[in-house]
Amino acid sequence: MRTVNVNLGDKSYDIIIGHDLKKQIVDFIQGQKFSRKALLITDTNIAPLYGEKVQAILNEAGLDAKLAVILAGEQSKSLACAEDLYTQAIQHGLDRKSPIIALGGGVVGDLAGFIAATFMRGVPFIQMPTSLLAQVDSSVGGKVAVNHALGKNLIGAFYQPKAVFMDLDMMKSLPxxxxxxxxxxxxxxxxxxxxxxxxxxxxxxxxxxxxxxxxxxxxxxxxxxxxxxxxxxxxxxxxxxxxxxxxxxxxxxxxxxxxxxxxxxxxxxxxxxxxxxxxxxxxxxxxxxxxxxxxxxxxxxxxxxxxxxxxxxxxxxxxxxxxxxxxxxxxxxxxxxxxxxxxxxxxxxxxxxxxxxxxxx
Incomplete structure (x- = not known):
């Protein structure tokens, strides 16, 4: 296992890279002061592979995590999709200390991060990137956004995650x-x-x-x-x-x-x-x-x-x-x-x- 620290003062966080990170995820969540309600956002490609597995890990850590599944693809990085996720967060009872977890590639991470940055003016955010692209790029650095018809990533924020977990076992399913x-x-x-x-x-x-x-x-x-x-x-x-x-x-x-x-x-x-x-x-x-x-x-x-x-x-x-x-x-x-x-x-x-x-x- 390897750990990379992103040094941003009081917004610093660790990137944990390795195989079978269940213990690290559970230990991290139990060490935080999160509310029990959580939203796990993933897409139609990742949900059948890892959705319920990660949901079970979050539940074991003490969270009541709702699984929210978006359509895979860049078209989901939209304000319309964001509005649907806000609705799911409200209906599930998330509050200001409720974590939002992104499980997927760059689209999921960007969208989930945008939700986390803006829901109740900002709630805790955790990245679990499953694609190589997301692992080396979009999950690191705190850029979150949705697209506009006139351009990509034009509506967004800088919003750092609390942690990033990169489970290399999930790469085995990548085309x-x-x-x-x-x-x-x-x-x-x-x-x-x-x-x-x-x-x-x-x-x-x-x-x-x-x-x-x-x-x-x-x-x-x-x-x-x-x-x-x-x-x-x-x-x-x-x-x-x-x-x-x-x-x-x-x-x-x-x-x-x-x-x-x-x-x-x-x-x-x-x-x-x-x-x-x-x-x-x-x-x-x-x-x-x-x-x-x-x-x-x-x-x-x-x-x-x-x-x-x-x-x-x-x-x-x-x-x-x-x-x-x-x-x-x-x-x-x-x-x-x-x-x-x-x-x-x-x-x-x-x-x-x-x-x-x-x-x-």
Missing amino acids: KREIATGLGEVVKYGYIYDKEFYEYLLVHKDEILDLKSEAISHVIARSCEIKADVVSQDEKEAGLRAILNFGHTLAHAIEKETQYKKYNHGEAVAIGMVGVAKISNKLGMIDEKIVTDMEKLLAMFNLPEKAQDCSVENIYADIFHDKKTVNGKVNWVLLEEIGKVCISSNVPEQIVKEAIAEILA
Whole structure:
């Protein structure tokens, strides 16, 4: 078992990574001053696999946990779905000390966190991410949100969990595509922060893809350590934390243009990273070899490098609806070298459009 601490003063919490975490979950809950009523939010993919099992663990810990099941998929990250969950929380009798637990991938975590942040102005929140993507990205750092028709994650908050439990046994049920989408975010950490980690991914790619315990636990723990380090320095994205958005401006536009149906988030991030690497190359910041090596690494992890069913003009228009756009200027996270990025809002339109054209199939 490995533990990663997210150091945020009185909002600090631990990420517990390991196999069969029942005892750790029970001990944690019994050590808190939670009310007895709780809401366990999951989706239609996870509920049949782990819903009742986790509900039983929560009950053993002394909670009366209601299981709330949402439809799997990005479409559930909506205000309409949130309203239904508020209703279930009220009907079950949750109060200000009642915990809300997220059991699932990024959609479940983002939505459940948004509910926890806003129900009665904030109730305790616990993350139990089941997908690799959620484990290495959305479950860490306290960003919670729902989508709007005009853009992704536009309605949300910064709201930290009390703890994050990552049971690696739950990864055994993940389809290969879900492993790949998580690796899209994993690769990002190497590029933005840690060249040694990038090199580890190259050397150990086969063990990672086979979910060998030592390799996958290291990948998850190191990804969480990097994100925790960044978040602890800049919780609310005033500066440094923006580097975590590497590839995401283009990714969100690609997701929107394909109605959030064609690409998983990590796949869109992979394409977005290639696009930003191409922008960085066109600006003279990195060699062409870094771009081609990135494309090779992403291909090794079964990730795409080009997007279908998109147009240059639509993608370009969409990036101005992104949260990272301020006063009509896009804050691009650009690559200076492997392990180091910078932020610039002075990227010429022509260069952006050229790079977009090169990542469209």
